[in-house]
Amino acid sequence: MKKIIPIIFIAISASLWGIIAIFVRKLTEAGFTPMEIVTIRVVTAGILLGFIGVIKYPVQMKINFPDIGLFIGTGICSIVLFNWCYFSAINQMNLSLAVILLYTAPAFVTILSYIFLKENMDSTKILSVLATIVGCILVAGVNLNAATAIRPIGILTGLGAGFGYALYTIFGKFALKKYSTFTVTLYTFIVASLALLPLTHLWDKWSLLMSGEILFYGIGLGLFPTVIAYLLYTKGLEKVEGSKAAIIATVEPIVATILSVFLYDEGFGGIQAIGSMVILFSVLFINRSKKSKGKIYNKKASI
Numbered sequence: 001m002k003k004i005i006p007i008i009f010i011a012i013s014a015s016l017w018g019i020i021a022i023f024v025r026k027l028t029e030a031g032f033t034p035m036e037i038v039t040i041r042v043v044t045a046g047i048l049l050g051f052i053g054v055i056k057y058p059v060q061m062k063i064n065f066p067d068i069g070l071f072i073g074t075g076i077c078s079i080v081l082f083n084w085c086y087f088s089a090i091n092q093m094n095l096s097l098a099v100i101l102l103y104t105a106p107a108f109v110t111i112l113s114y115i116f117l118k119e120n121m122d123s124t125k126i127l128s129v130l131a132t133i134v135g136c137i138l139v140a141g142v143n144l145n146a147a148t149a150i151r152p153i154g155i156l157t158g159l160g161a162g163f164g165y166a167l168y169t170i171f172g173k174f175a176l177k178k179y180s181t182f183t184v185t186l187y188t189f190i191v192a193s194l195a196l197l198p199l200t201h202l203w204d205k206w207s208l209l210m211s212g213e214i215l216f217y218g219i220g221l222g223l224f225p226t227v228i229a230y231l232l233y234t235k236g237l238e239k240v241e242g243s244k245a246a247i248i249a250t251v252e253p254i255v256a257t258i259l260s261v262f263l264y265d266e267g268f269g270g271i272q273a274i275g276s277m278v279i280l281f282s283v284l285f286i287n288r289s290k291k292s293k294g295k296i297y298n299k300k301a302s303i
Helices: 004-018 020-029 034-056 065-092 095-102 105-116 123-140 144-149 152-176 181-200 202-209 212-237 242-264 270-302
Strands: none
Touching: 004 020, 004 212, 004 242, 020 034, 020 212, 020 242, 034 065, 034 181, 034 202, 034 212, 065 095, 065 152, 065 181, 095 123, 095 152, 105 123, 105 152, 105 242, 123 242, 123 270, 152 181, 152 212, 152 242, 181 202, 181 212, 202 212, 212 242, 242 270
């Protein structure tokens, strides 16, 4: 059971990321730009985590200044880069193609984990990564006729989103060697906030942000798909390999697709259903495979 809990944490975090459209669409309708919404997200998360830290985890709020580089990695190189690239890609190409490029993240994580974290590269991981990418393509329902409108800069920006998304897992793994889940998550969003606030001048829209309904959605964005999601994901990373965690997290597009069907009356056909099954199979396959190897190993050891 203890081995399943970290996997459940990562799956729940990915599901919470999948509902982000509820908050983003409402804030967009209110007049906020994509980068302003990202700033609302990280600043709200930083404030909420700060309050939690002062009340419950004051000791865990201390870090060694030389380690700030780890949180520049999770906060700026990952959170800020990922969001900037992703929103830019959405403006440069078909949305479904931008989603596909974003979910090259498991491939990046697998390669980077092999290089920097010395994780094993085996056929199971490679097959699972390829299957999740195929599944995401099917879930996105990509229109291949839109490919002629793609510019090279759009491809590079979309891949940048996947790369930035992947960097959180890598930097997070290194940070967790020295700090708790809470500390890593807290300073990730503090650093991201310090980087984004001067760029977006969000304070210019303070009165709009403080209005009743917008304040509710702003806090919701910072709490559910951000604070809770990243705490759970980072906690899961303590016990799960980075490459494996990235594959499990691809349940996010499934949740986002289901949400779009029930809340926004967007289409969901047979191809999307097949894609969802492929992703779920990949997640089950990489977990089942690891358990099977463990049983074989234990059996050999007992002989």
